[in-house]
Amino acid sequence: MVERKLRTISDVICPFCGTLCDDLEVDVDIKEETIVEIRNGCQIGTKKFFSSNPSGHRYTKPRIKENDSFKEVSWDEAFDKAAEILISAKRPLLYGFSSTECEAQSKGVELAELLGGILDNTASVCHGPSLLAIQDVGAPMATLGDFKNRADLVIFWGSNPVHAHPRHLGRYSEFVRGYFRKDGRNDRFIVVVDPRNTHTAQIADLFIQIKPSEDYELLNAIRAMVRGVELDEKEISGVPMEKIKELVNILKTCNFGVIFFGMGLTQSLAHHRNIDAAISLVRELNDHTKFLLMPMRGHYNVTGANIVFAWNTGYAYSIDFSKGYPRYNPGEFSSVDLLMRDEIDASLIVASDPASNFPAASVKNLFKHPLISIEPHETPTSANADINFPAAIAGIECEGTAYRMDSVPIRLRKVKDAPGKCLSDKEILEKLIEKIKEKKGE
Amino acid sequence: MSLNNLILLTGRTINQGVALEGGKTTKENVRAAAICTFDKEDFKKLDCLVGTPVKVITDYGEVMVYSTISEEGPHKGIIFIPLGPWANQVVNPDTQSCGTPTYKGMKAKVEVVKNGNVLDALDLIKTLKVA
Numbered sequence: 021m022v023e024r025k026l027r028t029i030s031d032v033i034c035p036f037c038g039t040l041c042d043d044l045e046v047d048v049d050i051k052e053e054t055i056v057e058i059r060n061g062c063q064i065g066t067k068k069f070f071s072s073n074p075s076g077h078r079y080t081k082p083r084i085k086e087n088d089s090f091k092e093v094s095w096d097e098a099f100d101k102a103a104e105i106l107i108s109a110k111r112p113l114l115y116g117f118s119s120t121e122c123e124a125q126s127k128g129v130e131l132a133e134l135l136g137g138i139l140d141n142t143a144s145v146c147h148g149p150s151l152l153a154i155q156d157v158g159a160p161m162a163t164l165g166d167f168k169n170r171a172d173l174v175i176f177w178g179s180n181p182v183h184a185h186p187r188h189l190g191r192y193s194e195f196v197r198g199y200f201r202k203d204g205r206n207d208r209f210i211v212v213v214d215p216r217n218t219h220t221a222q223i224a225d226l227f228i229q230i231k232p233s234e235d236y237e238l239l240n241a242i243r244a245m246v247r248g249v250e251l252d253e254k255e256i257s258g259v260p261m262e263k264i265k266e267l268v269n270i271l272k273t274c275n276f277g278v279i280f281f282g283m284g285l286t287q288s289l290a291h292h293r294n295i296d297a298a299i300s301l302v303r304e305l306n307d308h309t310k311f312l313l314m315p316m317r318g319h320y321n322v323t324g325a326n327i328v329f330a331w332n333t334g335y336a337y338s339i340d341f342s343k344g345y346p347r348y349n350p351g352e353f354s355s356v357d358l359l360m361r362d363e364i365d366a367s368l369i370v371a372s373d374p375a376s377n378f379p380a381a382s383v384k385n386l387f388k389h390p391l392i393s394i395e396p397h398e399t400p401t402s403a404n405a406d407i408n409f410p411a412a413i414a415g416i417e418c419e420g421t422a423y424r425m426d427s428v429p430i431r432l433r434k435v436k437d438a439p440g441k442c443l444s445d446k447e448i449l450e451k452l453i454e455k456i457k458e459k460k461g462e
Numbered sequence: 463m464s465l466n467n468l469i470l471l472t473g474r475t476i477n478q479g480v481a482l483e484g485g486k487t488t489k490e491n492v493r494a495a496a497i498c499t500f501d502k503e504d505f506k507k508l509d510c511l512v513g514t515p516v517k518v519i520t521d522y523g524e525v526m527v528y529s530t531i532s533e534e535g536p537h538k539g540i541i542f543i544p545l546g547p548w549a550n551q552v553v554n555p556d557t558q559s560c561g562t563p564t565y566k567g568m569k570a571k572v573e574v575v576k577n578g579n580v581l582d583a584l585d586l587i588k589t590l591k592v593a
Contacts, residue, residue: 036483063476064476064479064483067479067480067483068483070484075485077485077487144561145561146562148560149560152560180473180474182476183474184473184479186476215537216471216534216537216542217534217535218534219533219534222534229537233566283565284566286562287566288564288567289558289564289567291557291560291562292560318474338561350557350559350561351557351558354560354562355561356557356561357559373486375547375590376482376486376550376587378550378555379554379563380522380523380551380552380555381523381555382555383590384590384591398487399487400486400487400583400586400587403487403584403587404587404588404591
């Protein structure tokens with residue numbers, strides 16, 4: 021038996037979800053330059069590391085679509101064609117950016133400004149409403165360490181971390197022992213508000229089963245009851261009054277409470293009004309005790325995308341450069357709305373898969389126009405693109421910075437080389453910017 | 463063999479997360495995300511075996527997926543499709559001018575289609591390109 025020579029890298033950051041776990045250990049086969057073992061990762065993160073190994077659906081060379089089939093081309097040819105598409109477009113959309121590092125996001129902003137295009141990230145279809153509400157009424161937040169060390173009441177509202185952020189419970193919110201919560205799970209009271217008895221709800225102390233899309237009513241009823249108003253109702257949003265009274269009592273008497281909220285609030289009918297009500301509730305609860313809240317960010321660096329876009333342009337997402345300066349208006353410059361109005365005429369998708377994740381009607385319009393994809397793997401978006409740029413995976417095959425869901429920046433590590441001729445997202449965008457400048461004579 | 467007046471929710475599942483990282487164009491992704499989970503009592507009314515294809519119909523479209531019983535029940539009257547291309551055939555694209563489509567809370571009905579053809583991700587998305 022041939023013995024494998026391994027290189028072990030410790031304290032590796034997992035580039036999957038916004039929890040951004042920083043304690044992974046990765047074994048890399050030195051000869052093959054492939055990952056053979058991952059320790060401490062969740063199921064999804066572990067799979068992401070393994071998927072960086074060469075496979076049938078990993079891109080290694082740039083490709084251009086001709087007559088409905090792809091042909092491998094040189095980087096120069098691919099940049100040339102992509103630059104032509106983007107320069108000749110009147111309203112190009114640059115979308116994605118949440119599963120890549122901040123340095124690439126910054127280059128995305130530069131490119132959007134150069135093209136006079138529209139710049140958007142995936143917050144547009146997930147926590148965009150949270151950002152709108154935060155802009156309206158502020159955000160009483162803290163870093164995850166505060167929740168770990170202090171929180172004795174943890175509420176998951178419209179969020180199912182057992183599935184979406186598998187190690188969040190163990191590292192920050194439920195089972196973990198903290199400085200003032202020495203007995204871990206036994207020192208915390210867990211509440212889940214959800215229409216389904218989710219796996220997170222099944223391990224909670226109190227499960228509030230709410231009717232779908234009626235979070236706004238329940239949040240405002242709780243706000244009224246926290247202020248001492250008696251409501252003449254038997255139930256609100258399908259929740260019996262006794263249960264709401266029990267919850268209100270728990271909210272007011274805890275030492276340090278936190279609401280972690282997810283897509284259940286942002287993607288249901290009331291969108292940002294739900295978050296507005298949740299933030300207002302948290303603000304009012306601070307008359308009684310210490311209370312904070314935190315959006316459960318999905319992509320590992322969607323927080324970074326918002327921050328990088330905001331420090332470059334003033335706005336976190338849905339940004340239009342067509343007038344030469346940045347303008348912000350979700351609903352007008354947000355990707356799905358633009359596509360539903362069939363307003364764009366070319367798109368550059370960076371580290372994202374809108375063909376899978378946008379509503380079907382908007383995907384139809386995305387496919388009508390030239391599509392350029394910067395993506396390590398075959399996805400429904402890249403398979404239907406006109407140009408594929410094979411990217412190295414940030415956080416596995418190249419370094420970079422990412423922001424955790426609580427806006428703490430963490431440096432991503434490189435554990436192995438990318439296969440084939442892959443370049444990092446940042447390098448691809450840099451070269452594309454150079455090529456466009458050259459063609460425009462700038 | 464059909465159910466009306468259901469509410470459709472969509473969202474992340476760990477199997478869907480693992481499958482998408484393992485390859486969005488794989489069969490594993492079909493098994494993880496091309497499914498509709500039912501409340502146990504609702505599923506009995508469908509009078510079919512677990513895994514039988516069902517057509518989920520909303521005001522915004524229809525899609526064929528495999529049926530299964532929810533591990534996260536009871537949630538009577540609610541059906542759940544993991545996020546992904548299948549769910550997105552039937553979600554409400556209206557963003558109420560905030561940018562985010564209404565991915566949760568659509569009225570839906572379901573029909574059992576015993577010989578139904580559940581498409582894989584690439585074939586399903588290809589239908590949007592031809593149309």
